[in-house]
Amino acid sequence: MKDFEYAAVSTIDEAVSLLSARGPMATILAGGTDILVQLREGHRQAELVVDVKKIPELLEIDFQPDRGLRLGAAVPCYRIYEDAAVAAAYPGLVDAAQIIGGWQIQSRASVGGNLCNSSPAADSIPPLIAYDAACVIAGPERTRRVPVARFCTAPGKNVLRRGEFLVGLEFPPPQPRSGCRYQRFIPRNEMDIAVVGVASWVCLRPRENVIEAARIALAAVAPTPVLATEASDWLAGKPANAESFTQAGELAKRAARPISDIRGPAEYRTHLVGVLTKRTLSDAVQRALAP
């Protein structure tokens, strides 16, 4: 690995000014589980590594039932699932946080880092999209907010500009009779990259077994994680039953534009979108109905 400079900053402003000054040759270090591998294997070059884990805002978990969740970008995965209130309110997020790598990885890796790595196969991005979470981005000019669904632009690429970095994620407050589920398909049972990942969020009508609104997000089937808009919209007003879930799965497949690679052939991935959409919708409805 080529040597680099290391700076541990303690304020957002410090980070912004370093990043502005060094541009593309500076990189953020949160959990480091992606970035260190990429630097070591030469997939990424950096002259300066900016450790943001000493910035208080980046390590914050602030959940209020009426205002939602504010999740610092560097909060490691294990703190999410060990937080009982957050785990109860956002189980779809926990689904992802507890399967990103093994335990050792979850001790370091953050959802924010997973998002900024912008892999099409990132496990945490589909639930973020399904929950309609927004990115809080600090930069030289102002702090801006971008919906997660619009954050990634291509494999490994996102909307962050020179000097900008992700401070945190904002989740809307949980709605009554709503539920979310993330599942991925991998050949092993752990320690794998998603062949396909699907997060389904549903909100049911009061006292009716009918879907009021749904958001289905897919990973590993396009250059970025995507919202399956057609399937999501179609579900509104449909009964929450197996037939609807299967049909939604068929529609979700249309949002998939997968490639064939070492993790799976394209047609298999499309097939899995249908399977996982059906399964996650069913689980999400169960969660919506759970007391």
Added chain:
Amino acid sequence: MATVFVPPQLRDVTGGADRIEASGATVREVIDEFEARFPGIAARLLDGEHLAAGLAVSIDGTLSNRGLQAAIGKDSELHFLPALGGG
């Protein structure tokens, strides 16, 4: 007499015979004895002073580690087999 099993691919030299009796007391002696009867067979089994690469000799069901020096009993069975390694 010991019995030597002739591998199918060597039977072109032995006139089709698949088992041949031999009186040699070592593998070396047996091969010399065969060479007299079936000229050319030694060249097929040997690389200079060794058994050919990848070849081993089995006597009475056990692969011998002693190559051409291996002793052969009166009623022994002798096979020429691929050499084995192990994991």
Added chain:
Amino acid sequence: MATTPREEHTNRPMRVLGTRPVRHDGADKVTGRAIYGKDVQMANLAHGKILRSPHAHARIRSIDTSAAAKLPGVYACVTSADMPNLVDKMTELGEGTVNLAHLGANVLARGKVLYHGQAVAAVAAANADLAEEALELIKVDYEPLPPVTGVLDAMKDDAPLLHDDVFTNEMGKRANKPSNVARHIVFEQGNIERGLREAEVVIEREFRTATVHQGYIEPHVSTALWNADGHVTIWTATQGAFTARQQTAELLQIPISRVTVVPCEIGGGFGGKISVYLEPVAALLSRKCGRPIKMSMTRAEVFEGTGPTPGSFMRVKLGAAKDGKLTAAQAWLAYDAGAFPGGVIGPGCMCVFSCYDIPNARVDGFDVVLNKPKTAAYRAPGATHAAFACETVVDELAERLGIDPIELRLRNAAKEGTRRVDGEKYPRIGFVETLEAAKASEHYQSPLSGANRGRGVASGFWFNIGLKSSAAANVNPDGSVTLVEGSTDIGGTRTSVAMQLAETLGIAAEDVLPQVGDTDSVGYTDVTGGSRVTFATGLAAYQVGLDILAQLRERAASIWSCDPEKVTSESGVFRANGKSMTFKELAAKLHHTGGAVVGRATVDPQGATNGFGTHIVDVEVDRETGKVTILRYTAVQDTGKAVHPSYVEGQMQGGAVQGIGWALNEEYVFDAQGRMLNPTFLDYRMPTALDVPMIDTIIVEVPNPGHPYGVRGVGETPIVAPPAAIANAIYRAVGVRMRELPMSPPRVCAAILAK
């Protein structure tokens, strides 16, 4: 030293064998104190790194290391030009004859590169980071050539040719033009045409298996010091210190007396740490710069630059009469050898039908070179492929004939006196016993319910190789015995060897203090492999014990002033004329009766036998995704006398899980240019703890008549049956026959959808 079966040993109750003492090296290994290859440190140490080929097949026009050599902190650069040119030199390496030119080119390429990741040059520098930087400064001018990575593709007449000095060898008959087919093997028994005519049912199927890796967790690592006196010492991770010494000495053309190999603790091998890779290179670098050089591979280098096991194409045809008796068997096996000839097709051919008594059979086998890393042994090398093919067809026969699959195997099982297709006759073996134990097992007897679930059975066979082992031991005044043996300890063999000495001497396992010697401190000992250590080095320990007992009886006789012939020794007590002394009491008197007692032995046993196992597996298949979950697993094996049952179980469990990995997910994925796309533990998917259930074991102990305690080798057989057992279970779960490994989710899913 011939060994005859000794009834008095096999029949008397054993006090040490069969117990489960804590291994002697245990405390070091759970506290982090054990020194593995990478833990070696010494003054003035420099670090070496290897430049590897970016092409799967190319001619090397030139290598220019001058810019690298000029980088401050770089001490030395080497290429194959620094090694002796060993044209067509063959050498005997204990496990067989090796072409030194090929071995040398696999260590540092000469003239051509034949696989992506092949070593081309090396540098030594002040630290590993700097060595890596220096590699970037080496200029290699390649002329790329078309690669071939499929075994059938490589056999075609118009395939790119790897070597102009490899000609198809058919039992000593050499073809007249070069070929990628290095060898064609034929075995024949009875009359195959007649056998097929007699069959009621004939089934013929084709099978494919992917290249897989041994997957040991410790990457290769070696440290070499070429001293000012010309002596080379190498600290290394190897399965055989003596073979590492010999390979290094032959490749560098120096006398073995100038090379000492110190085997470090070794983090797994499974056959992959027998061939040398780093040792000669580290030695050359050290010679050039006068410092000790440490070299270690990255995980990607391990995958790309060391020997995996072959990929294969196989065709198997079986014929059986109505009662299930096999009448004919035919196999056509093509295994790749990787870039250089000498793969594992031989044992593959010998193993394909080795479980059964078949009157008419023919096997054709092909050793094929192609542009992949040179293959190495991997646990029962060649047998797992063949068993996957044969045992799947056996299962299909059982189904077609309406016979229970274990029953069908029992009707055809090889026994003492059965001739294998290669002509060899079995001694006393325990295959039938494993089948009977499997059939009677609670697992097999209990019903399996639930949708998409199925139970599969398969059997597996592997040889035990004997080979040579040495050991020596000192009796200490406190009654303990220090044992030095030559087998590097991959999985607890210090203890299984020490236990045999303890049993022989009649003392506790804990009173034997075993250590593995380096090549200067113990007699010649072959590799740790071929399921041989507990058998052969154990036999050496037994002989050491006999030697010590004989000497101790003389000492006792001198104390009691009687004839040594009159002294008996049993269970650690010496007796004569009504007097007795324990081993400990006698040991305390050694200094006053003539000094130390040192026992020694070297063995070259002929009594190695064969290992048979039968595995039962229950799976559940997710019909929608094709993913297979292992619900329950039982491994049954004839282990001979189980010396340390916990470690015998451990071998069976570990082998079964490696087999599960091979069956379900492990594979090298190559692109069209012959580059491996998945050289990481992330994408080369070995089983995690979450992917397997507990592995139940049933140990069947049919004593080996060729060992005084009835010991057989255990380690390799357990990997042979799993892929076939799982394929058979998948069929019974969802009705699809999988004939290609791995049976990964996309493949199983496609098969289900195609049905």
Added chain:
Amino acid sequence: MNFIPRLRERLYVAKKLHVTTTVNGEPAEFLCEARHSLMDALRDTLGLTGTKEGCNNGNCGACTVLLNGVPVDSCLVLAVEAEGAEITTVEGIANLGHLHPLQQCFLEGAALQCGICTPGFLVAAKALLDRCARPSEQEIRFQLSGNLCRCTGYDKIVRAVQEAANRLQEVKR
């Protein structure tokens, strides 16, 4: 003969960073380059070679250590990040020469063969038992899935962790 290489070496020396940390309860200091991992520093600088390298990219768990009580792959932590942290390695699991029940159970239960993955398993299993006194078989398998073992098939490792959990409970009672 050595003069010129030495000179070159001195020219090459990279800028080093000073790190103050706590390892196995003892204060420790070391110098490192920014690119060096915690695994490098523990093994090469502090001589704690019990922490093993299997893959150097976070996929095998052989280098697991506790960083402020949570298990991490030390190959994916920069050495400089250890500043002010508390680190536990396999060398710190035994107490004053007495093996931890996990170590004892690994030995008695033959839960290791080659032993290269053992330090990582012990550290991860200790973190598990520190949090969860009675993990189920499934929980053990899940939490240890970041640690690869190629020898044992995991059976005896899982059983050893279960047995250690039992013994730790008995001690508490």
